Amino acid sequence: MLITMxxxxxxxxxxxxxxxxxxxxxxxxxxxxxHRSERTAGLGHGDRLALLVVxxxxxxxxLVLSVLVPAVRAPSLxxxxxxxxxxxxVSRVEFEVLTxxxxxxQLVFVPMLFVLPxxxxxxxxxxxxxxxxxxxxxxxxxxxxRSALSLIGSWHAVGPVLVLWLADEKTIVWSHWPLxxxxxxxxxxxxxxxxxxxxxxxxxxxxxxxxxxxGRAQLIDALLAPxxxxxxxxxxxxPYTLPLVLPLV
Numbered sequence: 001m002l003i004t005m006x007x008x009x010x011x012x013x014x015x016x017x018x019x020x021x022x023x024x025x026x027x028x029x030x031x032x033x034x035h036r037s038e039r040t041a042g043l044g045h046g047d048r049l050a051l052l053v054v055x056x057x058x059x060x061x062x063l064v065l066s067v068l069v070p071a072v073r074a075p076s077l078x079x080x081x082x083x084x085x086x087x088x089x090v091s092r093v094e095f096e097v098l099t100x101x102x103x104x105x106q107l108v109f110v111p112m113l114f115v116l117p118x119x120x121x122x123x124x125x126x127x128x129x130x131x132x133x134x135x136x137x138x139x140x141x142x143x144x145x146r147s148a149l150s151l152i153g154s155w156h157a158v159g160p161v162l163v164l165w166l167a168d169e170k171t172i173v174w175s176h177w178p179l180x181x182x183x184x185x186x187x188x189x190x191x192x193x194x195x196x197x198x199x200x201x202x203x204x205x206x207x208x209x210x211x212x213x214x215g216r217a218q219l220i221d222a223l224l225a226p227x228x229x230x231x232x233x234x235x236x237x238x239p240y241t242l243p244l245v246l247p248l249v
Contacts, residue, residue, distance in 0.1 A: 001091075001102065001103050001105045001106065001109075001153065001156060001191070001217065001221065043143075043145050043146065043148075043149075044202070046201060046202035046203055047149070047202050049201050049202070050152065050197075050198040050199075050201040050202040051148055051149060051151065051152065051198075053197070053198075053201060054151075054152045054155070054194055054197050054198040054201070055148060055149070055151030055152045055198075056151075058122075058126070058151045058152065058154055058155050058158070058194065059126075059151055061122070061158055062122040062123050062126065062154070062157075062158070063123075065119055065122055065158070065161055065162075065165075066119045066120060066122075066123060067119075068119075069118050069119035069161065069165045070118070070119065070165075071117035071118065071119050071120070072117060072118050072119075072170050073115065073116065073117050073118070073170075074117065075115060075116060075117070075239060079115065079116075079239045079240075080116060080120070080124065082239075082240070082242065082243070083108070083111070083112050083115065083116055083124065083128075083239075083242060084124050084127050084128045084131065085128075085131070086108055086128075086242055086243055086245065086246070087105060087108045087109070087112070087124070087125065087128030087129070087131075087132075088128045088129070088131035088132040088135065089132070089135075089246065089249075090103065090104055090105050090107065090108050090132075090245070090246075090249050091103050091105050091128060091129055091132035092132045092135060092136060093249050097216050097217070097220065101217075102216075102217045102220050102221075104220075104224055104249055105128075106220075106221045106224040106225055106228050107224055107227055107228045107231060107245050107248065107249060108128075108228070108231075108242065108245060109125065109156075109157070109228065110225060110228030110229050110231065110232045111228060111231050111232040111235040111242055111245075112124060112125070113160055113161070113164060113183070113232070114171065114172050114232045114235070114236050115232070115235050115236060115239050115242075118161055118164060118165060119161075121157055121160075121161050122154060122157040122158055122161055125154045125156075125157040126150050126151055126154040126157075129150035129153055129154060130147045130148075130150045132150075133146060133147035133149075133150055134147055152194055152195070152198045153194075155190050155191055155193065155194025155195070156187045156188075156190055156191035156194070157187075157190075158190045159183070159185075159186030159187045159188070159189055159190035159191070160183040160184070160186055160187045162186060163179070163182050163183040163186045164179075164183060167179050167182075171236060172229065172232055172233055172236060180229065184221075184222065184225055187221075188218050188221075191214070191218070192214055192218075195210065195214060196210055196214075227248070231244070231245055
């Protein structure tokens with residue numbers, strides 16, 4: 001999952017004789033530092049408007065899905081709470097890739113799609129992200145009101161839920177890999193749409209300026225998805241195996 005930044009990539013400042021991968025990039029450091037600092041500040045007018053439009057649209061979509069999509073599964077409340085809690089913990093592990101920042105929540109999100117009631121997955125993702133924000137707030141890392149931005153960051157959950165619902169897919173089957181690829185593509189599409197709209201409203205950032213950041217984060221999610229799928233296979237029959245993902249994270 002992508003942690004959005006509205007800054008635009010600039011040419012790398014490369015020391016002579018150093019390979020690009022090892023070169024210091026002061027511009028990237030500056031952008032990352034600004035990103036870290038702004039997270040402790042409150043929301044600006046543009047952020048509030050983006051939250052109202054894009055976050056509100058997500059909440060409506062998630063509630064509609066909770067009504068229209070069959071639950072399919074009925075895990076205990078303990079399992080639901082466990083998955084939301086693990087998602088919250090993983091959402092706090094942030095790593096930076098050039099001027100973008102990502103969290104490895106894909107490792108938990110994929111099992112959620114095949115263990116939790118399908119109609120609650122989008123809301124569970126939003127709850128996990130909000131809980132993660134609140135944990136960061138207790139440590140003074142983020143402003144409290146920024147937890148509401150979790151609604152924008154949860155749009156990626158809508159696409160796979162729609163695909164699995166329309167395909168009537170209840171369990172993971174290796175031979176149905178085209179469907180799993182379609183679910184991942186839907187995840188990227190709804191995530192891009194949500195982030196691009198929010199960034200356009202909040203700061204006027206155009207899609208072509210945002211695309212490199214989103215692309216890098218989605219590449220990471222694509223690489224983590226097969227690992228998440230392996231955990232999902234185990235969690236389908238033994239839901240309590242999900243915390244085994246934490247040492248890897």
